[in-house]
Amino acid sequence: MVKPASPDLQEALREEAAALRFAACGFTDARGDPVRAERLEQWLGEGAHGSMEWMEARKSQRVSPQGLWPEARSVIALGMSYAPDVDPLALEGDPEAARISVYAQGRDYHDVVKKALKALARWLIAREPESELKVFVDTAPVMEKPLGEAAGIGWQGKHTNLVSTVHGSWLFLGAIYTTLEFAPDAPHADRCGSCHKCQDACPTDAFPTPYKLDARRCISYLTIEHKGPVPEEFRAALGNRIYGCDDCLAVCPWNKFADTAHRNMKLAPRKELTAPRLAQFLAFDDAGFRQFFSGSPIKRIGRDRFVRNCLYAAGNSRSTELVGAVERLRGDPDAVVAEAADWAAGRLRPSL
Known part of the structure; x- marks a missing residue:
C-alpha cells in the first residue's frame, strides 16, 4: 500500500x-x-x-x-x-604485529x-x-x-x-x-576533487581507474573472500595485514573531521585486537579460533583461512621468533595452510 x-x-x-x-x-x-x-x-x-x-x-x-x-x-x-581511536596505519612498521581492519576489531x-x-x-x-x-x-x-x-x-x-x-x-x-x-533528499555531490591519496596508498594497485575497484587485487577481498591460496604476486604486499585492509580509507583527508563521539560504543574495538601478535594466532586450532572470535565478524572466514593469512604475514615479518610456529604448520591437515606455511618458512630461512 x-x-x-x-x-x-x-x-x-x-x-x-x-x-x-x-x-x-x-x-x-x-x-x-x-x-x-x-x-x-x-x-x-x-x-x-x-x-x-x-x-x-x-x-x-x-x-x-x-x-x-x-x-x-x-x-x-x-x-x-x-571511527577509530588511533591511526589504522600505526602497526605498519611492526612486522610481528597482526593488522586487523578497524571494522572487525x-x-x-x-x-x-x-x-x-x-x-x-x-x-x-x-x-x-x-x-x-x-x-x-x-x-x-x-x-x-x-x-x-x-x-x-x-x-x-x-x-x-x-x-x-x-x-x-x-x-x-x-x-x-x-x-x-518519503520526500527524497538531494544526492550528495562528489567532494574528492583532484585528490588521489587513496589510489596511491593501495599496496596492490587494486584501482585500475578512480572510482573502480578490481576486487581480485584487493587485500580485503584476498584475506576475507578468497578461499584458496593467495596468488604469490600479492603475498609480499599483504605485509602484516591478516584480515582486511584500511589503507585507502585511512589516508582520506575527510577523516580529519571524523569524531569518535559519533561512534556507537557497541562498535568499540576489543583491546586484544588493536595490536595483537602473530605468534598467538599461529597457535590457533579450530576450537581456539572459534572461542577467541566469538561475536566477531572474523569468525565467518574460519580458522584455516585466518591462519593462512597469518602465515603470509609471518613470512613477510622475516622474524626468527616465528620460525617454530611456522614449521609446525607445514604439516597442517588443510592443504592451503600447509602450502602457506611452506612459503613462509622459505621466506624466514634466509634470516637464520
Missing part, C-alpha cells in the same frame, strides 16, 4: 535514528537508476568481482530496490560510525546495525501500521553505497567506499525499504 509520508514523520524518523546511534540518515526513492545499473553490469562483465558469485547471481535484484521488492517506494539510507557490525534497524522499523510501523518495510545490512542484494549517495549521506569516493564530510570513510551502512513515500 503506497502512502505519502508527512514531513513531520520524516523529521521524527531522523531524530529516532539519531537516538538509536545512527550518525547519518537520508531518503531516496526506490526506482532504478540506469547509470548505476550500467556501472554494475560493466564491473561484473570485467570479472572484477572475483569469486563473489552472489554479486552476479542476484544482479537483477541488486540494480534496483524495486528489483528486489517491487512494492518498495522509498529507501531510508542509514550510516553508523565506527569490535563486535560483528551485522548484529549491531541490524538490531538498531529493527528498532527503527518497529518505531515506524507503530506510527504507520498499514505500511510495510524490509531491513538490510550487507547480506542482501542491496547497493548500500550508491543508495547512500543518492540519499545524501555521503558520496562514493575514488576508493569506491562511501565518504562523509562529517564521518570520513568510517560508516557502516544499512537500508530500510518501505512502501511509504
Whole structure:
C-alpha cells in the first residue's frame, strides 16, 4: 500500500535514528537508476568481482530496490560510525604485529546495525501500521553505497567506499525499504576533487581507474573472500595485514573531521585486537579460533583461512621468533595452510 509520508514523520524518523546511534540518515526513492545499473553490469562483465558469485547471481535484484521488492517506494539510507581511536596505519612498521581492519576489531557490525534497524522499523510501523518495510545490512542484494549517495549521506569516493564530510570513510551502512513515500533528499555531490591519496596508498594497485575497484587485487577481498591460496604476486604486499585492509580509507583527508563521539560504543574495538601478535594466532586450532572470535565478524572466514593469512604475514615479518610456529604448520591437515606455511618458512630461512 503506497502512502505519502508527512514531513513531520520524516523529521521524527531522523531524530529516532539519531537516538538509536545512527550518525547519518537520508531518503531516496526506490526506482532504478540506469547509470548505476550500467556501472554494475560493466564491473561484473570485467570479472572484477572475483569469486563473489552472489554479486552476479542476484544482479537483477541488486540494480534496483524495486528489483528486489517491487512494492518498495522509498529507501531510508542509514550510516553508523565506527571511527577509530588511533591511526589504522600505526602497526605498519611492526612486522610481528597482526593488522586487523578497524571494522572487525569490535563486535560483528551485522548484529549491531541490524538490531538498531529493527528498532527503527518497529518505531515506524507503530506510527504507520498499514505500511510495510524490509531491513538490510550487507547480506542482501542491496547497493548500500550508491543508495547512500543518492540519499545524501555521503558520496562514493575514488576508493569506491562511501565518504562523509562529517564521518570520513568510517560508516557502516544499512537500508530500510518501505512502501511509504518519503520526500527524497538531494544526492550528495562528489567532494574528492583532484585528490588521489587513496589510489596511491593501495599496496596492490587494486584501482585500475578512480572510482573502480578490481576486487581480485584487493587485500580485503584476498584475506576475507578468497578461499584458496593467495596468488604469490600479492603475498609480499599483504605485509602484516591478516584480515582486511584500511589503507585507502585511512589516508582520506575527510577523516580529519571524523569524531569518535559519533561512534556507537557497541562498535568499540576489543583491546586484544588493536595490536595483537602473530605468534598467538599461529597457535590457533579450530576450537581456539572459534572461542577467541566469538561475536566477531572474523569468525565467518574460519580458522584455516585466518591462519593462512597469518602465515603470509609471518613470512613477510622475516622474524626468527616465528620460525617454530611456522614449521609446525607445514604439516597442517588443510592443504592451503600447509602450502602457506611452506612459503613462509622459505621466506624466514634466509634470516637464520
